[in-house]
Amino acid sequence: MLFRATISRTPFSAATLRLGPTAALHPRSLAVSASAAPAAATSFSISDAGLESRGFILHRTVCGLNLDQLNTIFVAVGFPKRDPDKIRIALENTDSLIWIQYEKTQKPVAFARATGDGVFNAIIWDVVVDPSFQGIGLGKAVMERLIDDLVERGITNVALYSEPRVLGFYRPLGFVADPDGIRGMVYSRKQKKK
Amino acid sequence: MPSRYLLAVAAPSSLFPALSFDSHGQLSNQTLFPRGSGQGFVRASRNLKVYRLKANFWDTIRSGFLKNNTTQIVDPPPTLEEGEEAQKLPEEFVLIERTLPDGATEEILFSSGGDVDVYDLQSLCDKVGWPRRPLSKLAAALKNSYMVATLHAIQKSPGSSDGNEQKKLIGMARATSDHAFNATIWDVLVDPSYQGQGLGKALVENLIRALLQRDIGNISLFADSKVVEFYQNLGFEADPEGIKGMFWYPKY
Numbered sequence: 001m002l003f004r005a006t007i008s009r010t011p012f013s014a015a016t017l018r019l020g021p022t023a024a025l026h027p028r029s030l031a032v033s034a035s036a037a038p039a040a041a042t043s044f045s046i047s048d049a050g051l052e053s054r055g056f057i058l059h060r061t062v063c064g065l066n067l068d069q070l071n072t073i074f075v076a077v078g079f080p081k082r083d084p085d086k087i088r089i090a091l092e093n094t095d096s097l098i099w100i101q102y103e104k105t106q107k108p109v110a111f112a113r114a115t116g117d118g119v120f121n122a123i124i125w126d127v128v129v130d131p132s133f134q135g136i137g138l139g140k141a142v143m144e145r146l147i148d149d150l151v152e153r154g155i156t157n158v159a160l161y162s163e164p165r166v167l168g169f170y171r172p173l174g175f176v177a178d179p180d181g182i183r184g185m186v187y188s189r190k191q192k193k194k
Numbered sequence: 195m196p197s198r199y200l201l202a203v204a205a206p207s208s209l210f211p212a213l214s215f216d217s218h219g220q221l222s223n224q225t226l227f228p229r230g231s232g233q234g235f236v237r238a239s240r241n242l243k244v245y246r247l248k249a250n251f252w253d254t255i256r257s258g259f260l261k262n263n264t265t266q267i268v269d270p271p272p273t274l275e276e277g278e279e280a281q282k283l284p285e286e287f288v289l290i291e292r293t294l295p296d297g298a299t300e301e302i303l304f305s306s307g308g309d310v311d312v313y314d315l316q317s318l319c320d321k322v323g324w325p326r327r328p329l330s331k332l333a334a335a336l337k338n339s340y341m342v343a344t345l346h347a348i349q350k351s352p353g354s355s356d357g358n359e360q361k362k363l364i365g366m367a368r369a370t371s372d373h374a375f376n377a378t379i380w381d382v383l384v385d386p387s388y389q390g391q392g393l394g395k396a397l398v399e400n401l402i403r404a405l406l407q408r409d410i411g412n413i414s415l416f417a418d419s420k421v422v423e424f425y426q427n428l429g430f431e432a433d434p435e436g437i438k439g440m441f442w443y444p445k446y
Contacts, residue, residue, distance in 0.1 A: 082375070090374035093340075115372045117335040120327070123370075123378050123414075147442060157441070159416060164436035175440035181419030184439020185430040186412065187402060 044144045046137050056109070056138070057101040058145070062091050065099055069107050073128050095122060096149050098142045102133070110138040112146045114158070122150050124160040143173050161186075283403050289345070289396050297352035302364070302393065306404040308342030314363040322383050340371035341408075343401040345384070345393055364388045367401050369413075377405050379415040398428055416441075 048058055059065065067084045075081050091097065097113035109130040116122035124146060129139045150158050161184050162170050167177060178184075286305040293299055312333045319327070336342055345365030351358050364385040371377035379401065384394045405413055416439050417425050422432055433439075 086374040090372040090376075093371070093373040115370055115376065115378075116338075117368075117370050117380070118338040119331045119334045121335075121370065121378075121380055123376075125372070125376060156445075159439060159441045161414065161437050162440050164438065167438060167440070170440055174443050176442075176444055177438040177440045179441050179444035180446050182416050182439065182441070183419065183422050183432040184414065184437065185417050185422070185425050185432045186414045186434045186437075187429055188431050188434065189429065 044141065046141050051141060055103040057103055059099045059101060065108060070111060073108065073130050076131055077128050096146060098146045100138055100142060109133040110142045112142040114146055114150055116155060120155065121157045122155045139169060283407055299350050301348045303346045303348060304396065304400050306341055306343045306401065310336055310342055310344055310363065310366060315366060318363055318366065318383060318385060321385055336368065339368040340373060340377060341401065341404060342368040343397060345397055365393055365397050367397050369401060369405060371410055376412045376414065377410045395428060
């Protein structure tokens with residue numbers, strides 16, 4: 001409801017977006033008020049045009065992505081700070097990535113990438129949204145497009161590792177935890193039993 | 195009761211597409227993996243370093259076991275005593291060497307060099323009962339994998355020269371990675387007639403060692419419920435800190 005009033009060509013200020021638990025910026029309201037773009041091949045919750053009209057630019061390659069700014073978002077959401085050179089290598093060896101840039105500041109505000117073998121399996125990593133821009137559907141926007149890209153390539157096994165507090169973010173996107181009793185496992189050097 | 199070694203399936207077969215669709219790429223098997231003359235596989239041009247494990251110490255131990263051929267020894271990878279290369283995992287080395295009842299010798303060779311004949315791989319996948327996948331896709335998956343580890347059994351008839359070797363693919367495990375932070379292990383399989391000897395364990399252990407050596411800090415996989423314990427024994431933790439593996443619209 002609140003959001004309708006602020007929809008215009010000019011992007012909203014960060015203040016409007018700082019959401020407390022009571023703010024009712026439901027992603028659905030964004031979709032309803034999105035400008036009627038011509039029917040896209042796949043219908044996303046927010047269309048590309050919808051994002052653009054709100055001052056968000058979609059990118060599907062690393063071109064123009066400032067890795068230091070990306071690293072800042074990683075740290076802001078609680079990931080360990082990583083060596084930017086290593087991040088560069090990781091991105092060079094990433095099958096698919098999507099990021100959203102906030103036009104006003106030119107900074108990245110949402111990001112997700114996927115690695116895999118290009119034919120059977122893909123794993124989605126590093127799904128992040130700048131805390132100041134969370135809750136308005138940007139995470140969903142990158143995820144939907146990333147999945148769409150993988151599916152377009154014929155990759156049918158798409159997986160990820162989800163922290164417990166964001167299981168509810170992935171479920172509506174179509175993800176199922178431990179299907180058929182399959183468990184995600186991570187190697188830990190101190191774990192090994194002889 | 196001997197612990198029956200379960201077939202290790204990192205990526206469950208139920209999630210593989212059941213239908214064999216036309217390959218999206220136009221890869222020709224012939225181009226990628228031309229058949230060698232009668233040999234069944236073609237050596238990729240890589241630098242292979244073969245380290246023989248026959249230290250005298252192990253010979254002595256082994257000679258006591260030769261009478262009873264069902265006892266297998268799986269040696270840990272060699273730690274070279276002297277020199278700069280201590281602890282460095284060679285790309286290829288012998289895990290087991292034994293004599294068969296008919297006098298032939300058999301070596302089980304581990305390699306992280308990724309030398310896999312895609313026909314042999316498909317045949318191995320058939321043996322473990324996995325649904326068929328298009329050869330071109332198998333080839334592409336191998337090519338796009340960061341590391342492919344294999345187990346080969348090399349049999350030499352008694353008293354013959356090297357020319358009479360039979361090399362057979364009996365195990366494979368591969369990992370995809372972003373070359374910096376994460377690696378994920380897929381498709382772990384061992385020929386059923388070679389299971390129960392600790393080979394799957396050795397295969398995965400050495401794959402992990404090779405990955406760690408390349409500084410990949412996060413090694414993950416997805417395990418069928420039946421093999422969760424197998425991987426726990428290798429040092430994997432399920433749902434660490436409550437982190438859950440999730441799949442997109444899985445086909446059960």
